[in-house]
Each structure stands twice: as C-alpha cells, then as structure tokens.
Amino acid sequence: MTAKLIDGTALSKTLRADVASRAAALAARGRQPGLAVVLVGDNPASEVYVRNKVKACEDNGLYSSYDRYPSTLSEADLLARIDELNRDPKINGILVQLPLPAHIDSHKVIEAIAPDKDVDGFHVANAGALMTGKPLFRPCTPYGIMKMFDAYGIALKGANAVVIGRSNIVGKPMAMLLLDAGATVTICHSKTRDLAAHTREADVVVVATGMRSILTADMVKPGAAVIDVGMNRDDAGKLCGDVDFAGVKEVAGYLTPVPGGVGPMTITMLLVNTIEAAERAARDA
Ligand code: GUN
Numbered sequence: 001m002t003a004k005l006i007d008g009t010a011l012s013k014t015l016r017a018d019v020a021s022r023a024a025a026l027a028a029r030g031r032q033p034g035l036a037v038v039l040v041g042d043n044p045a046s047e048v049y050v051r052n053k054v055k056a057c058e059d060n061g062l063y064s065s066y067d068r069y070p071s072t073l074s075e076a077d078l079l080a081r082i083d084e085l086n087r088d089p090k091i092n093g094i095l096v097q098l099p100l101p102a103h104i105d106s107h108k109v110i111e112a113i114a115p116d117k118d119v120d121g122f123h124v125a126n127a128g129a130l131m132t133g134k135p136l137f138r139p140c141t142p143y144g145i146m147k148m149f150d151a152y153g154i155a156l157k158g159a160n161a162v163v164i165g166r167s168n169i170v171g172k173p174m175a176m177l178l179l180d181a182g183a184t185v186t187i188c189h190s191k192t193r194d195l196a197a198h199t200r201e202a203d204v205v206v207v208a209t210g211m212r213s214i215l216t217a218d219m220v221k222p223g224a225a226v227i228d229v230g231m232n233r234d235d236a237g238k239l240c241g242d243v244d245f246a247g248v249k250e251v252a253g254y255l256t257p258v259p260g261g262v263g264p265m266t267i268t269m270l271l272v273n274t275i276e277a278a279e280r281a282a283r284d285a
Helices: 008-028 042-057 075-088 107-112 124-131 141-153 171-180 195-199 262-284
Strands: 033-042 065-068 091-096 160-164 184-188 206-207 225-228
Touching: 008 141, 008 262, 033 042, 033 075, 033 206, 033 262, 042 065, 042 262, 065 075, 075 091, 075 107, 091 262, 124 171, 141 171, 141 225, 141 262, 160 171, 160 195, 171 184, 171 206
Parallel strands: 033 065, 033 091, 160 184, 160 206, 206 225
Antiparallel strands: none
C-alpha cells in the first residue's frame, strides 16, 4: 500500500481564504483583528517560526505587532509588556514564542496572558476548559491536526489512537481532542517500554518527539493514519520529520509530509484562533 499524503499546504489555503474574508468583514466595522507576537532571545528556529506567523497575518489582513527582545530581558519587563498587550484594544491575540530563556518562568508568563487573548490555548484556564469539554481556544498544532482528520474523512470514533510525546504544546492537548472525538487514546513518551507494541495496534498515530525516524515501517499497522509533527534536519541538512517517511509511506493509509504537512496548519489555526478572539471581542463590545 502507498499512503495518501495529507496536504497541509492545500488545506491551509482553503482555511486561510475563510480567515481573510472574516478579517476583512471585521476591518470593515473598524475592528481589524490583531495579533501580538513576542520573541525573547535568538533561537534560530523560533525566529523562523515567528517570522512566518507575522507574515501569515500580513498576507491575510490581520494586524500584527512583533516585539523582539534580547535573551537578557528580565521576567518583570516581559510581564509588564504582557500587561500592556492585555489592555491594548487593537490586540486580540498574544503569542509568546516558547521556549523562553532559562531565567524566565514560562508558566508565570503564560498565566499573565489574559485567557481571552491566549490564542495558543496554553493558559491553565484554557487547558482546563479543553480538559472539561468547553474549550475557548484549542492549541494550534493539535487543532490543525483535527482539521486534517476531518478534511480527509479519517474516522476517530472507536479508533485506537497513539500520541507519541507528552508536551503541553502538542501531546497532552492532542490526546484530549482525540479523546473528545471518541478515540481510545494512549500517550507514549521517552520512558515508554515497548513503543512498537503500542503503535502496531494504532489506527491513528501522532508523532511529536523531535527525534528523527522514531517511527519506522515495522511499527505501523497497515492502513493507519500517521501524522508527523517533527521538524528536524537530516544529515544533509534537509528538513525532515520524526517519521521514516520513505518506509512508512509504503505501509500507512495516510501520511503527512514534512515540510508541507502539519507546519502550515499550525500557523493557519493561530490565525483562526485570533479571528475567533476578535469576533468574540466585537460581539461583547
Ligand atoms: N513553540 C513551539 N510551538 C509553539 C507554539 O505553538 N506556540 C508558542 N507560543 N511557542 C511554540
């Protein structure tokens, strides 16, 4: 079997067209949606992600502000800036790019963001709302993956789903969304004893570990849907995911490529969350 590739670039294009028309409708009422992006330090990967987020705003009619701070910025100064953004009516969404430098407590920073502007969905209030079944914002990467399942007609009710990775950004919220959709969910991670024994039983596998080729063809059930969240470089410096793409493509039923799979969807869902925040703010005004 050769897997059907899930095209995140094409799906993003469709969703971004909807974002752009909703942004234009809000702008026509004097309420252009606005996203504040904050980057501390000079992590090269974070710089690329953040630049792409700001560009996606520009391309789709959202206002954006971009604060770049040196890694020496104090926690108090970052908290003061977030307080300003919380009170700025032009700003509907606030994104502080992670990871932050070690001297800054990222939990404290995330909890300082107003929950109704927390378009990442990382605040404890939003994580709790997701867990209890009434999400305000779904974290962007898992939300984008759910849109992929939906667009490609991949059934989740009763499916065995394995999530590899237990981060607050991807693994944990992904598991919650799959559970909510009726899947039987297993969360695996670096301490899991026999990863292959879990993945071989899975109809759906989401891999988010940052480790190249952690999922190989012999670990995949024929016909399974495999979602690769990884963003790594191979020995030749080429972008690659966490899945052994060439091998798994011959076994899986569906597979996301890297690049062109999950990556564009994450940014698209950030735009969607920002539009939703702006529409809510306009309704409440
Ligand atoms: N670092 C890696 N992914 C993300 C994300 O989705 N949001 C933020 N804020 N930081 C990240």
